[in-house]
Amino acid sequence: MEFNLQHKDLQSKARAATIATDHGTIETPIFMPVGTVASVKAVHQRELKEDIDPDIILGNTYHLYLRPKTEILKKAGGLHKFMGWDRNILTDSGGYQVYSLSGNRKIKEEGVKFKSHIDGSLHTFTPENVMEIQRDIGGDIIMAFDECTPYPCDYNYAKRSMHMTHRWLDRCLAHLKRTPFSYDYTQAFFPIVQGSTYRELRMQSAEYIAGVGAEGNAIGGLSVGEPAEEMYAMTEVVCDILPEDKPRYLMGVGTPINILENIALGVDMFDCVMPTRNARNGMLFTAQGTINIKNKKWEADFSPIDEMGITFVDTEYSKAYLRHLFVANEYLGKQIATIHNLGFYLWLVREARKRILAGDFIPWKNGMVNQMDKRL
Known part of the structure; x- marks a missing residue:
């Protein structure tokens, strides 16, 4: 190595x-x-x-x-x-x-x-x-x-x-x-x-x-x-x-x-295990904060799961559809949420790497911490 x-x-x-x-x-x-x-x-x-x-x-x-x-x-x-x-x-x-x-x-x-x-x-x-x-x-x-x-x-x-x-x-x-x-x-x-x-x-x-x-x-x-x-x-x-x-x-x-x-x-x-375990329970991590997709507020929200997400599930499926899958206890919901969360975690560390190399890691990190510490 x-x-x-x-x-x-x-x-x-x-x-x-x-x-x-x-x-x-x-x-x-x-x-x-x-x-x-x-x-x-x-x-x-x-x-x-x-x-x-x-x-x-x-x-x-x-x-x-x-x-x-x-x-x-x-x-x-x-x-x-x-x-x-x-x-x-x-x-x-x-x-x-x-x-x-x-x-x-x-x-x-x-x-x-x-x-x-x-x-x-x-x-x-x-x-x-x-x-x-x-x-x-x-x-x-x-x-x-x-x-x-x-x-x-x-x-x-x-x-x-x-x-x-x-x-x-x-x-x-x-x-x-x-x-x-x-x-x-x-x-x-x-x-x-x-x-x-x-x-x-x-x-x-x-x-x-x-x-x-x-x-x-x-x-x-x-x-x-x-x-x-x-x-x-x-x-x-x-x-x-x-x-x-x-x-x-x-x-x-x-x-x-x-x-x-x-x-x-x-x-x-x-x-x-947090990104995968929490995904199976309906919690999504995003750059704007965390989402409990099982909440009723997402029932008629037809916007993408995460417009800034890096995986195909983020823009191909809506929050309303993903909520429906969880409410209906369809396993596809857990799969979509897991792919999203893992994609977000990998995006996060790779963006951190870019910021370290660019020299602006700390201001970016502080801004991200403030944003992610929210319940959407």
Whole structure:
């Protein structure tokens, strides 16, 4: 993997860069649509590629391990071939999903024992087997196995968890050295900064992770319920420590406003289920604000869904028609809304990149934040 820092904004810490892998070039800042189980929900791969056009998507190790199962993916030749996607894929380590199981898992130094949410069967994730699973899934970028702490979290627990995450990282690195690539392309490895919302711990973790010298670095354990101001404060602390010549990935974030504010703090990569999940519930993100398309006010509004939108659905369908589909519980409504939201997120990060390169990112960002913070 090659990272090329092209331009830094003079009024903020925002930056524009490229990441080159064996599956192509990623222009940053970038948003990665979440393809949890080898599918970005409600979107065909053709629509994903031609209309939304992301350079990279995300797959989830926990879910892919449970189904279709790692051995199926290996027989298929990896996740790219299995799902018919020839661009970049990042796989997370399953740490967040294990965290979200709470009552159905036990965390120990060895790893995590958990019950499948599908059939209750027992499984164990360790730093070692999670590296093997990600080798076989075949993502271009793979993540270290970590513990994601809840919010709120007391200091002592956050400290113990952070140190265990660091020890797990050492085990991940040692096992990767013993484990060859499963396919005919390379994989980049990103460790994850933890430390909850404690400045001292975040600094300590960022320094440890930076010292590893991995191809890129991630910030985990945020967007788990903490106020946005806490998220921004922790991101700023970490980005000031993580090396400038490596990509920075803020995991699981977030709203369009969250993304712009964190770009200004020096983050390059984002993922979140929000655009797809909210779309399936009738919430549309636009540059003018958010729309609850199920509201009666749109019943006879025959204007396009989003005249400024970049995907075909934005101008081919009206707000009234999309509302009708939701009221009638037609799945096409969820598909249209999902394509729109993902298209908007990709437009947002690409416009941010243009503004960084042009030198007017901050005034544009501030104006966008004010506009998007509205309910239409």
